[in-house]
Amino acid sequence: LLKSQFGFYHVAIFLADGNIKELHLREVATDEPIDLINMQYKLPIDNHSIAGWVALHCEPRVVNDIHNDAAYKEEPFLPNTQSEMALPLVARGEMLGVLDVQGNRPNQFVKDDISILQIIANQIAINIDNAHLFAQTEFRLNEARILYEYNSLLSSTLDVGELYRRAARALTTWLNGSRCTIFSWESEEEAATTQVDFIYDLTSGIIDQYSLDLPTLRLEDHHDMRAVLTSGQPKVWLPEDVSLNEENPSQLESSPQLSYLDVPLVRNVTTLGLIRVFRHATQAPFSDAEIQLAQAMANETAVALANATLTSETQARVAQLSSLNRLSQALSEAPNLEQVYKSTRREILSLVEATGLAILLLSEDKNHLNWLYLYDYGEEIDLSNLPPQALGSGFSGHVVRTRTTLHLQATPENQEKYKSFQVGASEDFHEFWLGIPLIVTNQLIGVLSLQNLNPFSERDIELLTTIAGALAIAINNLLQLEATQAALAVQFEQRLQMQTAAEVAAATTSILDLNSLVQRAVDLIKERFELYYVGLYLVENDYAVLKAGTGEAGKAQLAAKRQLKVGGESLIGGATGDGKPRIRQDVQAAKGPKWLPNPHLPDTQSELALPLRVHGTTTGALTVQSSTPNLFSEDFIGALQIMGDQLAVAIQNAQFLARAEARTQRQTYLNEISAKLHQSANVETIVEIGLQALSQQLAGTAVELQLGRQKQTS
Incomplete structure (x- = not known):
């Protein structure tokens, strides 16, 4: 518009960049056939061009003859320029750019033109400033919209x-x-x-x-x-x-x-x-x-x-607290150590990524770690073939010796450094290993260890340390409970043994018949101690003869008149031979005294033969058999021996009583016969009374009496 209205050769509008270092051409009208806009034409803001000088000084500059102005910059694409005028574009005290006008003849700019062009330049500056303000407002609105949408996107x-x-x-x-x-x-x-x-x-x-x-x-x-x-x-x-x-x-x-x-x-x-x-x-x-x-x-x-x-983190913490609460409840309700291990594994693996978990317990002598539980890659590992781990080697041994947590990668170098060895199905020696000491009341009782392909985070270690504390308390409580229960079981067993011994003693004193006495004794011992079979032998000459046995097996053996050679290879034979007990804790094992199987007792797994002794003399033996191997403890054997000794005395007393009663009966019978003989004077009657008495004593055997003098021959 300016070019056509005023007939100028070249009119251009430059805008300053953000740093006020350069003028960038934004609009141009020229007689020359060149596209300066696409050329991204720009001028530095300095004294080496008329437009640059005006932008630098914020003052208009009119050059009616370019040949007489040092600031003029000749441009080859504007060869016909003879005069040039540049006016600053200023709005609100800020220099926005320059209006550059060039003529193709000298002295083309008159005073009125300059005044009009300055007014136009001021209007252009105001419009540019308004456009900038509008663009900034629009940008801020767009920025606010973007930030709002962005915030909504992220907050969802x-x-x-x-x-x-x-x-x-x-x-x-x-x-x-x-x-x-x-x-x-x-x-x-x-x-x-x-x-x-x-x-x-x-x-x-x-x-x-x-x-x-x-x-x-x-x-x-x-x-x-x-x-x-x-x-x-x-x-x-x-x-x-x-x-x-x-x-x-x-x-x-x-x-x-x-x-x-x-x-x-x-x-x-x-x-x-x-x-x-x-x-x-x-x-x-x-x-x-x-x-x-x-x-x-x-x-x-x-x-x-x-x-x-x-x-x-809050949700994870809530989940952790929930898991810890579940774990604490599970540990407090666990009836045994096996349930403790499984509950611990279930809760830990729900919170922490791990490929393996192990629990080891310090031995009573504090020289070894015993494997209690091992879980590796989704399955429980059989620990029967794993020997105890010495404290001087392995990652777990280091944890016990230092009483500190150990977290490292199980590289071959670390395996060698800690003298460790692989346990489980994994062949990856480069897993990360974490060991945490199990401590209760300042006493170390074991180690909790985990393995994973990736390292454990600090948060994982902190959480697992908390779990290890609860686990240590649960294990210690159950160990103490088991020890208490074992002590109570021993006390109960001892009380049962004493009670049984008292009942046997009572039975032996109340039963005078020998056969009833021994049968009652074996039945009582079998019943009270829940045994498989109990039998009683008495020594007669060179044999131990079965006098009483429990169950159908006992009846069958009594009917067969079972007897064993005193001093023979059987346990009863050995016990009656030297008066010392014989025991086979496991009849299938090779070790121990020779054991002879009894076809009437096929389920026997352990057997004890106790001699019955009175005043140093072995009068018989008691066989005690169980369908469970390794049943006979020292306390059990001692209680049975006491009962055996009491039983031996009772048997001897019964035998003494039986012999005394027999003598008394014979004497009474003799007295009766003697009285009858003295009351009769008839020889035949006397002979008849005597012969009947003899026949009765001989179980009805016929008896004859010959009287007379034997004829003598020479």
């Missing part, structure tokens, strides 16, 4: 992984990037971990794709990243930046990425990580407004991540 999930994915996609879209990578960072660590890498690059054909390669970067190799993380300020990196690492410029130059923007994830004063947004070579560099928007989005991301992490 509390999953940390999903947050990273949503943030990377949204940042790539709204910042017009071709790629977005988000890193997490712990201030005490010298590494940044890639959490998500989203690519949306139309030029390479990779659209809407998440990379699966998420490396951890060492900050000592990435100074650009370290600078942003430590300063907390965003930074745009270009290939020509000399502060980049040696490798990064080459990566940018060899790839279609022109630049990238690093924005720290800052919450309050804590830097949580970094967002890196790339732009393609065909895209413009990041503007200040875009950097500001990226920082605002990064702040929203940091808050969302912190909230999600806190929520996740």
